[in-house]
Structure formats: structure tokens, C-alpha cells
Amino acid sequence: MSTFKTTGQAAEHIGVKPQTLSVWRCTGREKIPYTKVGRKVLYRIEDLDAWLESRRFSHTGQAQAAGI
Numbered sequence: 001m002s003t004f005k006t007t008g009q010a011a012e013h014i015g016v017k018p019q020t021l022s023v024w025r026c027t028g029r030e031k032i033p034y035t036k037v038g039r040k041v042l043y044r045i046e047d048l049d050a051w052l053e054s055r056r057f058s059h060t061g062q063a064q065a066a067g068i
Contacts, residue, residue: 002044010043
């Protein structure tokens with residue numbers, strides 16, 4: 001079963017401000033899946049960890065090639 005985090009908890013988990021996650025959601029800049037339950041926005045820990053893993057590199061050339 002998945003564990004969910006609120007926007008604030010998710011932001012802390014990945015090391016950004018909650019407002020940053022809100023901007024990313026609205027603009028589509030970063031594609032981190034989320035779930036809406038009424039007015040509440042929830043993130044699965046698995047999705048947050050997968051996003052972090054997708055941004056893992058061993059040198060800056062890899063990050064640049066990925067457009068990050």
C-alpha cells in the first residue's frame with residue numbers, strides 16, 4: 001500500500017519549498033505525479049523517490065545532457 005504525503009511533507013522529502021511544488025504542478029515544469037482528494041493534494045512516497053532517482057548523476061555532463 002502506498003504512503004501519501006501532503007504538499008508540505010513532500011516538499012520537505014525532496015528538499016524544496018511547498019510553493020515550489022505548487023508552481024511545478026501548475027506549470028508542468030517538473031512532472032511529479034500527485035493525487036487530488038477534494039482540495040487536498042497528495043504525493044506518493046514512491047513517486048517522490050522515483051523523481052529523485054531520475055535526477056541522480058555521477059557527473060555534471062550527464063545532468064547537462066538530460067537538460068537539468
